[in-house]
Amino acid sequence: DTGVSQDPRHKITKRGQNVTFRCDPISEHNRLYWYRQTLGQGPEFLTYFQNEAQLEKSRLLSDRFSAERPKGSFSTLEIQRTEQGDSAMYLCASSPLISGGYNEQFFGPGTRLTVL
Amino acid sequence: RKEVEQDPGPFNVPEGATVAFNCTYSNSASQSFFWYRQDCRKEPKLLMSVYSSGNEDGRFTAQLNRASQYISLLIRDSKLSDSATYLCVVTDPQTGANNLFFGTGTRLTVIP
Numbered sequence: 001d002t003g004v005s006q007d008p009r010h011k012i013t014k015r016g017q018n019v020t021f022r023c024d025p026i027s028e029h030n031r032l033y034w035y036r037q038t039l040g041q042g043p044e045f046l047t048y049f050q051n052e053a054q055l056e057k058s059r060l061l062s063d064r065f066s067a068e069r070p071k072g073s074f075s076t077l078e079i080q081r082t083e084q085g086d087s088a089m090y091l092c093a094s095s096p097l098i099s100g101g102y103n104e105q106f107f108g109p110g111t112r113l114t115v116l
Numbered sequence: 117r118k119e120v121e122q123d124p125g126p127f128n129v130p131e132g133a134t135v136a137f138n139c140t141y142s143n144s145a146s147q148s149f150f151w152y153r154q155d156c157r158k159e160p161k162l163l164m165s166v167y168s169s170g171n172e173d174g175r176f177t178a179q180l181n182r183a184s185q186y187i188s189l190l191i192r193d194s195k196l197s198d199s200a201t202y203l204c205v206v207t208d209p210q211t212g213a214n215n216l217f218f219g220t221g222t223r224l225t226v227i228p
Contacts, residue, residue: 040124040220109159
Protein backbone atom coordinates (compact mmCIF):
# COMPACT_ATOMS: atom_id res chain seq x y z
CA ASP A 1 0.00 0.00 0.00
CA THR A 2 1.56 3.26 -1.08
CA GLY A 3 -0.86 5.61 0.67
CA VAL A 4 -0.40 7.59 3.87
CA SER A 5 -0.37 5.34 6.92
CA GLN A 6 -0.96 6.21 10.55
CA ASP A 7 -0.36 4.30 13.72
CA PRO A 8 -2.12 3.51 15.94
CA ARG A 9 -5.58 3.66 14.42
CA HIS A 10 -7.19 3.93 17.84
CA LYS A 11 -5.85 5.08 21.18
CA ILE A 12 -7.66 5.19 24.50
CA THR A 13 -5.86 6.91 27.33
CA LYS A 14 -6.52 8.38 30.73
CA ARG A 15 -6.46 12.09 31.33
CA GLY A 16 -2.98 13.30 32.14
CA GLN A 17 -1.14 10.64 30.17
CA ASN A 18 1.12 11.36 27.21
CA VAL A 19 0.40 9.88 23.78
CA THR A 20 2.37 9.76 20.56
CA PHE A 21 1.08 9.14 17.07
CA ARG A 22 3.04 8.27 13.97
CA CYS A 23 2.45 9.16 10.34
CA ASP A 24 4.23 7.69 7.33
CA PRO A 25 3.59 9.85 4.26
CA ILE A 26 3.59 8.75 0.67
CA SER A 27 7.23 8.28 -0.24
CA GLU A 28 8.76 11.20 -2.15
CA HIS A 29 6.13 13.59 -0.73
CA ASN A 30 8.03 16.52 0.74
CA ARG A 31 5.14 18.07 2.62
CA LEU A 32 3.40 16.57 5.63
CA TYR A 33 0.42 18.00 7.50
CA TRP A 34 -1.39 17.27 10.73
CA TYR A 35 -5.09 18.02 11.21
CA ARG A 36 -7.55 17.40 14.02
CA GLN A 37 -11.19 16.53 13.41
CA THR A 38 -13.90 16.40 16.07
CA LEU A 39 -17.36 14.95 15.61
CA GLY A 40 -19.53 16.98 13.30
CA GLN A 41 -16.71 19.29 12.27
CA GLY A 42 -14.34 19.47 9.36
CA PRO A 43 -10.63 18.87 9.86
CA GLU A 44 -8.70 21.74 11.46
CA PHE A 45 -5.12 22.45 10.47
CA LEU A 46 -2.52 21.93 13.20
CA THR A 47 0.90 22.08 11.57
CA TYR A 48 2.89 21.28 8.46
CA PHE A 49 6.41 20.27 7.50
CA GLN A 50 8.38 20.71 4.37
CA ASN A 51 10.98 17.97 4.57
CA GLU A 52 12.21 18.13 8.17
CA ALA A 53 11.38 21.80 8.73
CA GLN A 54 8.21 22.69 10.61
CA LEU A 55 7.06 25.75 8.70
CA GLU A 56 3.64 26.51 10.07
CA LYS A 57 1.84 25.94 13.37
CA SER A 58 -1.77 26.75 14.15
CA ARG A 59 -2.73 28.54 17.32
CA LEU A 60 -4.67 25.33 18.05
CA LEU A 61 -1.34 23.65 18.70
CA SER A 62 -0.92 24.40 22.39
CA ASP A 63 2.30 23.91 24.33
CA ARG A 64 1.19 20.38 25.16
CA PHE A 65 1.41 19.42 21.51
CA SER A 66 4.65 18.83 19.68
CA ALA A 67 5.33 17.46 16.23
CA GLU A 68 8.55 16.28 14.66
CA ARG A 69 9.76 15.01 11.35
CA PRO A 70 13.43 14.38 12.11
CA LYS A 71 14.57 12.86 8.82
CA GLY A 72 12.01 14.36 6.54
CA SER A 73 10.17 11.07 6.21
CA PHE A 74 7.78 9.90 8.96
CA SER A 75 6.39 12.31 11.54
CA THR A 76 5.27 12.01 15.12
CA LEU A 77 2.68 14.05 17.00
CA GLU A 78 2.92 13.97 20.78
CA ILE A 79 0.31 15.23 23.19
CA GLN A 80 1.45 15.67 26.76
CA ARG A 81 -0.85 15.66 29.79
CA THR A 82 -3.88 14.77 27.70
CA GLU A 83 -7.22 16.39 28.45
CA GLN A 84 -10.71 15.19 27.58
CA GLY A 85 -10.95 17.99 25.05
CA ASP A 86 -8.12 16.38 23.10
CA SER A 87 -10.42 13.52 22.12
CA ALA A 88 -10.62 13.68 18.34
CA MET A 89 -9.48 12.09 15.11
CA TYR A 90 -5.92 13.13 14.25
CA LEU A 91 -5.38 13.10 10.51
CA CYS A 92 -2.10 13.20 8.69
CA ALA A 93 -1.77 14.22 5.04
CA SER A 94 1.08 14.52 2.60
CA SER A 95 1.61 16.24 -0.70
CA PRO A 96 4.41 16.56 -3.22
CA LEU A 97 6.34 19.76 -3.65
CA ILE A 98 5.60 20.88 -7.18
CA SER A 99 5.91 24.51 -8.13
CA GLY A 100 2.79 26.33 -9.27
CA GLY A 101 -0.80 25.41 -8.55
CA TYR A 102 -2.28 23.32 -5.81
CA ASN A 103 -0.62 20.12 -4.67
CA GLU A 104 -3.35 17.72 -3.61
CA GLN A 105 -3.11 16.61 -0.01
CA PHE A 106 -3.59 12.88 0.46
CA PHE A 107 -4.95 11.92 3.85
CA GLY A 108 -4.19 8.93 6.00
CA PRO A 109 -6.89 6.94 7.82
CA GLY A 110 -6.38 8.88 11.03
CA THR A 111 -5.74 8.03 14.67
CA ARG A 112 -8.85 8.23 16.82
CA LEU A 113 -7.94 9.39 20.33
CA THR A 114 -10.27 8.96 23.28
CA VAL A 115 -9.26 10.56 26.56
CA LEU A 116 -11.16 9.19 29.55
CA ARG B 117 -16.28 34.12 12.16
CA LYS B 118 -15.41 30.79 10.56
CA GLU B 119 -13.33 30.82 7.42
CA VAL B 120 -15.78 28.48 5.67
CA GLU B 121 -19.49 28.12 6.40
CA GLN B 122 -21.61 25.22 5.21
CA ASP B 123 -25.11 23.97 5.91
CA PRO B 124 -24.47 20.72 7.81
CA GLY B 125 -27.67 19.13 6.50
CA PRO B 126 -28.49 16.30 6.56
CA PHE B 127 -29.80 16.12 3.03
CA ASN B 128 -31.86 13.00 2.38
CA VAL B 129 -32.69 12.59 -1.29
CA PRO B 130 -34.09 9.76 -3.42
CA GLU B 131 -31.94 8.01 -5.97
CA GLY B 132 -31.86 9.92 -9.21
CA ALA B 133 -32.49 13.31 -7.63
CA THR B 134 -30.42 16.42 -8.16
CA VAL B 135 -28.98 17.99 -5.04
CA ALA B 136 -26.99 21.17 -4.51
CA PHE B 137 -24.67 22.18 -1.69
CA ASN B 138 -23.44 25.67 -1.01
CA CYS B 139 -20.79 27.24 1.10
CA THR B 140 -19.40 30.70 1.75
CA TYR B 141 -15.89 31.75 2.66
CA SER B 142 -14.83 34.77 4.64
CA ASN B 143 -11.49 35.84 3.15
CA SER B 144 -11.74 37.43 -0.26
CA ALA B 145 -8.01 36.84 -0.78
CA SER B 146 -8.41 33.05 -0.82
CA GLN B 147 -7.05 31.62 -4.03
CA SER B 148 -8.01 27.97 -4.34
CA PHE B 149 -11.21 26.12 -3.65
CA PHE B 150 -12.14 22.45 -3.49
CA TRP B 151 -14.77 19.93 -2.59
CA TYR B 152 -13.63 16.93 -0.59
CA ARG B 153 -15.69 13.85 0.10
CA GLN B 154 -15.54 12.01 3.42
CA ASP B 155 -17.22 8.67 3.95
CA CYS B 156 -18.25 7.67 7.47
CA ARG B 157 -15.19 6.96 9.61
CA LYS B 158 -12.86 7.41 6.65
CA GLU B 159 -10.39 10.07 5.64
CA PRO B 160 -11.30 13.01 3.36
CA LYS B 161 -10.55 12.59 -0.33
CA LEU B 162 -10.40 15.24 -2.99
CA LEU B 163 -13.55 15.20 -5.11
CA MET B 164 -12.81 18.15 -7.37
CA SER B 165 -11.22 21.54 -7.58
CA VAL B 166 -13.42 24.57 -8.17
CA TYR B 167 -12.50 27.06 -10.86
CA SER B 168 -13.87 30.53 -11.51
CA SER B 169 -15.24 29.43 -14.86
CA GLY B 170 -17.06 26.51 -13.28
CA ASN B 171 -16.14 22.93 -13.93
CA GLU B 172 -17.85 19.63 -14.43
CA ASP B 173 -16.81 16.05 -13.78
CA GLY B 174 -19.44 13.59 -14.86
CA ARG B 175 -22.50 14.09 -12.66
CA PHE B 176 -20.73 16.68 -10.50
CA THR B 177 -20.60 20.40 -11.26
CA ALA B 178 -18.74 22.92 -9.13
CA GLN B 179 -19.04 26.68 -9.36
CA LEU B 180 -17.32 29.63 -7.75
CA ASN B 181 -18.62 33.16 -7.35
CA ARG B 182 -15.73 35.29 -6.15
CA ALA B 183 -17.82 38.45 -5.84
CA SER B 184 -20.19 36.75 -3.41
CA GLN B 185 -17.49 34.48 -1.94
CA TYR B 186 -19.73 31.53 -2.61
CA ILE B 187 -18.99 27.99 -3.78
CA SER B 188 -21.46 25.38 -4.91
CA LEU B 189 -21.55 21.69 -5.77
CA LEU B 190 -24.32 20.15 -7.84
CA ILE B 191 -24.83 16.40 -8.02
CA ARG B 192 -27.12 15.12 -10.75
CA ASP B 193 -28.75 11.69 -10.92
CA SER B 194 -27.77 10.83 -7.33
CA LYS B 195 -26.51 7.32 -6.68
CA LEU B 196 -26.58 5.38 -3.42
CA SER B 197 -22.79 5.51 -3.49
CA ASP B 198 -22.90 9.32 -3.32
CA SER B 199 -23.95 9.08 0.33
CA ALA B 200 -21.17 10.80 2.24
CA THR B 201 -20.19 14.10 3.83
CA TYR B 202 -19.10 16.78 1.39
CA LEU B 203 -16.52 19.23 2.70
CA CYS B 204 -16.05 22.67 1.23
CA VAL B 205 -12.36 23.61 1.37
CA VAL B 206 -10.52 26.89 0.89
CA THR B 207 -6.80 27.56 1.02
CA ASP B 208 -5.41 30.00 3.54
CA PRO B 209 -4.42 33.11 1.57
CA GLN B 210 -1.49 33.70 3.89
CA THR B 211 0.11 30.30 3.51
CA GLY B 212 -1.34 29.19 0.21
CA ALA B 213 -1.97 25.52 -0.21
CA ASN B 214 -0.09 24.67 2.95
CA ASN B 215 -3.09 25.30 5.15
CA LEU B 216 -6.57 24.18 4.18
CA PHE B 217 -9.68 25.55 5.82
CA PHE B 218 -12.48 22.99 5.88
CA GLY B 219 -16.15 23.65 6.35
CA THR B 220 -18.11 21.50 8.79
CA GLY B 221 -19.31 19.37 5.89
CA THR B 222 -22.75 18.65 4.49
CA ARG B 223 -24.05 15.17 5.05
CA LEU B 224 -25.84 13.55 2.12
CA THR B 225 -27.86 10.35 2.27
CA VAL B 226 -29.26 8.97 -0.99
CA ILE B 227 -32.28 6.80 -0.34
CA PRO B 228 -33.26 3.85 -2.57
